[in-house]
Amino acid sequence: MREPSVFARIAQGASCQAGRSWAFVAAATVVLVWAATGPVFGFSDTWQLVINTGTTIITFLMVFLIQHAQNRDTQAIHAKLDELIRATQGAHNRLIALEDQSEEELARTREELRRVAEASQAVVREALPLAGARR
Template identity: 60%
Template sequence: MKHLFARFATKISEWAGKPVIFILALTAVIIWAALGPVFDYSETWQLVINTGTTIITFLMVFVLQNAQTRDTRAIQAKLNEIILTSHAENRFIGIENLDEEELKRLDELVAKAAKGRGETEACRVSEDLKAVVPKKEELRKRRASAKPAKQK
């Protein structure tokens, strides 16, 4: 069932992102607006567009979120592989699990290092990173505690 929904979500998100679908949606709104005088701008006339757009939006949130989450996980796995096979700091693996404050601090430190203030500055920033980015063991513990326990 999971694979079926994943394939469905991927196809729908690809389909919904096409220009022709936008044009169809715009055409539907134009037709609805043009029918306003025919229906004397009644509450039913307004309810048609409100109900239709609400239902479509509600369902698309779940479909698009599923597709985006899978894409994000795939990108994260690729980035982790690049980190592992390069001379990059392995501590960056799993930083997506940091809290907002830790990510902000890490962003500041990386931006500081990117300014290229010489090797001494880069070494100091690398040491600062070790203080901000938890070790892999700590990240594993965080992930394990964040996952709900499986019910038997």
Template identity: 55%
Template sequence: MKHLLVATGVLLLPTALHAQEPQIKCPGENTVEMRYCAGLSWEQSTDQLKRKIPKALLQQWQEATQAVPGIQSGQEKVCSVKERIRSMTKKSWYERFSKIAAKTSGRSGTFTVACGVVGLWLLSGPLFDYSDTWQLAINTATTIITFLMVFLIQHTQNRDAEAVQIKLDELIRATKGAHNALLNLEELTEQQQDYFRDKYEALALEAQKSLLLGKSDTDSPELSA
């Protein structure tokens, strides 16, 4: 059992440590990647310009641009954007390991392996005369695995829940007529949440009455004060 735990850790840890960062494909999928691609285009155009104009004129141009504050070269822009992308996409080893462990533990193959380990443990009972050591082996192994998996899975669930909240906040922010007061609803007190819930329950009752009267319930009524 000890060798099985060590082998599992050896298989999962290198995968988490050596996970590759996502590749950037121009023109980019978000603002940061678009800035990175724009910096690359600036650098390429600058290189082409350096090949075409005379060296004396190029030196004069470089001196003029360096004398003006706030002007940043294409290479500097690319480097700064790269650093920002790395800081946004780089994850710690614990985040990568917890994500891989959560995905792996939820697969059918992992469940089959766990059932196989339990089956081998049951078959080995007669060899150890069903001794206390035989029982202690499975109890210790399952306790340690369960204890560690609680933290790994909870970490993954917290990140997923926060991501869902951010996406919902973005939908509220981008939807015309939505109430921005609901953006941090999960941070409000229980009394404040009850207040909003009562308002929406009242809207639901009004919609049900409209349906009974043969009216539509697909409008967007405002919340009453």
């Protein structure tokens, strides 16, 4: 198995830590300390710029970390679902790697599956009164 890249290890670690309660407490503490120092700095433009710049930089970096984690999770889920489709008898193998289809192909596949589901529901509805009559 291949060793993850340095970015992947940093992104995975940072996204795990950012979701913990201590990270929220630390962020809230920073905001409270910043707010408490307002009177000391006379609520100056520089005082406001400090929090604005800090939160902008952190938000900018977190977007990339969150997107990386989301991409990784999505790829893992797709791989697991593809394996379930492959291993399930009667499943449509053409659904494997469905995410790689064009928007039009995806829409056609979804419509076809919707029709199959509706037909299955109609069969079940027709069978239910018969099952009740036998009792």
